[in-house]
Structures are given as C-alpha cells and as structure tokens.
Amino acid sequence: MMANKWITFDCFGTLVDWRTGFATILRPLAGERTDALITAYHELERQLEQERPHRLYRDVLETGLARAAARIGLRLTGAQAEALSAGWDRQPVFADVEPALSNLRAAGWKLAVLTNCDVDLFDLTQGSFQQPFDLVVTAEQVKDYKPSLAHFLYFWRASGVKRRDWVHVACSWYHDIQPSREMDVRRIWVDRDRTGDDPTAATLRLEDVRALPEAVESVTTAKP
Incomplete structure (x- = not known):
C-alpha cells in the first residue's frame, strides 16, 4: 500500500x-505596452481576490484586465477583456x-x-x-x-x-x-x-x- x-x-x-503565457496572449492587444499591462493586472488581481463576496477567478481575470488596461490608457472591448480566460491553455x-x-x-x-x-x-x-x-x-x-x-x-x-x-x-x-x-x-x-x-x-x-x-x-x- x-x-x-x-x-x-x-x-x-x-x-x-504564466508570465510567458500572459505575454503571448496579450501582446496582440497591447503591443509595446504588454509588460505595463501585465504589471498593472498583477497589482489589481490581489485587490480583486480580497473583495467580498467571492469572485470566480474568471471574473478576476476579466475585470482585472479591463481595469489594468484603463489604468495604462489602453482601450479594450468586452471580448478583448476576456483574452486571458479565452487563451488560458496557452500557458x-x-x-x-x-x-x-x-x-x-x-x-x-x-x-x-x-x-x-x-x-x-x-x-x-x-x-x-x-x-x-x-x-x-x-x-x-x-x-x-x-x-x-x-x-x-x-x-x-x-x-x-x-x-x-x-x-x-x-x-x-x-x-x-x-x-x-x-x-x-x-x-x-x-x-x-x-x-x-x-x-x-x-x-x-x-x-x-x-x-x-x-x-x-x-x-x-x-x-x-
């Protein structure tokens, strides 16, 4: 036994x-600002995970990416804000x-x-x-x-x-x-x-x- x-x-x-995966997924959307977008997302992710009631991680990904893009002055559509969850298996x-x-x-x-x-x-x-x-x-x-x-x-x-x-x-x-x-x-x-x-x-x-x-x-x- x-x-x-x-x-x-x-x-x-x-x-x-995940860093390589996120960069691969986000570079078509953010170009030269990809690193800045990932940094902003990473900071916002912790905040969202601490909020109550509990958010599913898919929601954290999509809300966090939309807010991170806004923080660095990048416009994303609703579909683009779903990029991380949509490309999750690319990591x-x-x-x-x-x-x-x-x-x-x-x-x-x-x-x-x-x-x-x-x-x-x-x-x-x-x-x-x-x-x-x-x-x-x-x-x-x-x-x-x-x-x-x-x-x-x-x-x-x-x-x-x-x-x-x-x-x-x-x-x-x-x-x-x-x-x-x-x-x-x-x-x-x-x-x-x-x-x-x-x-x-x-x-x-x-x-x-x-x-x-x-x-x-x-x-x-x-x-x-």
Missing part, C-alpha cells in the same frame, strides 16, 4: 510559466517540471495542486501535464484565495496527511510560503523570480525545480 505522503504545489509561476509548463514530477512519483509521493483558479480553467491546465495530479484544490472550491489558509486546510482534511508527510512547493512567497509556514508545513520556495524576499521563511530555497527530488528528500528529515 502506498504511503500517504504528499507534495502540494502552487501551479502558476511554479509549474506553469506553457516550465521545461524542468515534468522530469521532477516523474522522479517524485517514482519515489512514492502523491502530488496535489493548491491553486487560485477555477475548476474549469484548471481542467484546461491539467491537459498540459503528462499525468493528472492526485488531488486539486481550487479557489472556486474553497471560496477564497491564497494567502488565506483555506486551500491548505481543505487539502489537509481531504488527504488525511500528517504534517510530517507533507511538503509544499511554490514560487510565490506571498501566496504560499507565508501561509504554509503558518500551517507548520515543510516548504520549498522555488524562487524563479529572484524576488529578494526573506529566504528564512522557507525550509529550503531553490531557483528552479531541477533538484527538487533531492531537496524534498533533504527537507523531510528537517524540522518544519
């Missing part, structure tokens, strides 16, 4: 290259991800995703991976967005995992490393963006996932 040991992942930014998986996932599965780990995304959008993303994840927890299911603990608590109950058998892996210090520290879970920070945030908040810091299987083996013998 397979041991009940789990690795949870943030998806976008950790496993999937590529990072090249270093599949070998790492394969090695982790071979070592007996179950793999889950905790994502600030809707069920239908993640279904599109799931198709970009070679194998489905064992468990997926979405913002739509928990009616909240990370850095809230809702995803983590839902996963903990659904999986029945013990903290000593759980490692969380993520790129976002704000959305994932901080809350997983609150949960007292071992956490590997994949600092792809070189943000300069406090590395001591994580059990271990990596710059990509090429050495993730070895890192997981290392941290599972360390105190969270």
Whole structure:
C-alpha cells in the first residue's frame, strides 16, 4: 500500500510559466505596452481576490484586465477583456517540471495542486501535464484565495496527511510560503523570480525545480 505522503504545489509561476503565457496572449492587444499591462493586472488581481463576496477567478481575470488596461490608457472591448480566460491553455509548463514530477512519483509521493483558479480553467491546465495530479484544490472550491489558509486546510482534511508527510512547493512567497509556514508545513520556495524576499521563511530555497527530488528528500528529515 502506498504511503500517504504528499507534495502540494502552487501551479502558476511554479509549474506553469504564466508570465510567458500572459505575454503571448496579450501582446496582440497591447503591443509595446504588454509588460505595463501585465504589471498593472498583477497589482489589481490581489485587490480583486480580497473583495467580498467571492469572485470566480474568471471574473478576476476579466475585470482585472479591463481595469489594468484603463489604468495604462489602453482601450479594450468586452471580448478583448476576456483574452486571458479565452487563451488560458496557452500557458506553457516550465521545461524542468515534468522530469521532477516523474522522479517524485517514482519515489512514492502523491502530488496535489493548491491553486487560485477555477475548476474549469484548471481542467484546461491539467491537459498540459503528462499525468493528472492526485488531488486539486481550487479557489472556486474553497471560496477564497491564497494567502488565506483555506486551500491548505481543505487539502489537509481531504488527504488525511500528517504534517510530517507533507511538503509544499511554490514560487510565490506571498501566496504560499507565508501561509504554509503558518500551517507548520515543510516548504520549498522555488524562487524563479529572484524576488529578494526573506529566504528564512522557507525550509529550503531553490531557483528552479531541477533538484527538487533531492531537496524534498533533504527537507523531510528537517524540522518544519
């Protein structure tokens, strides 16, 4: 019987290259202002995710893009404001991800995703991976967005995992490393963006996932 040991992942930014995907989707609309549009959207996304009542992520994408465009003086039609959700499956998986996932599965780990995304959008993303994840927890299911603990608590109950058998892996210090520290879970920070945030908040810091299987083996013998 397979041991009940789990690795949870943030998806976008950790496993999937959302920055490249967003740029590919938005460049036909924004041209030279694509980077400015993405920056404005990223700032507005956090605000929209904190509003109540809970917004579906598709609504966050469309409202956020429309407001970001207005902020930088770019006119978008209603259909153009749906560009991110319409092109969601165009976001590529990072090249270093599949070998790492394969090695982790071979070592007996179950793999889950905790994502600030809707069920239908993640279904599109799931198709970009070679194998489905064992468990997926979405913002739509928990009616909240990370850095809230809702995803983590839902996963903990659904999986029945013990903290000593759980490692969380993520790129976002704000959305994932901080809350997983609150949960007292071992956490590997994949600092792809070189943000300069406090590395001591994580059990271990990596710059990509090429050495993730070895890192997981290392941290599972360390105190969270």
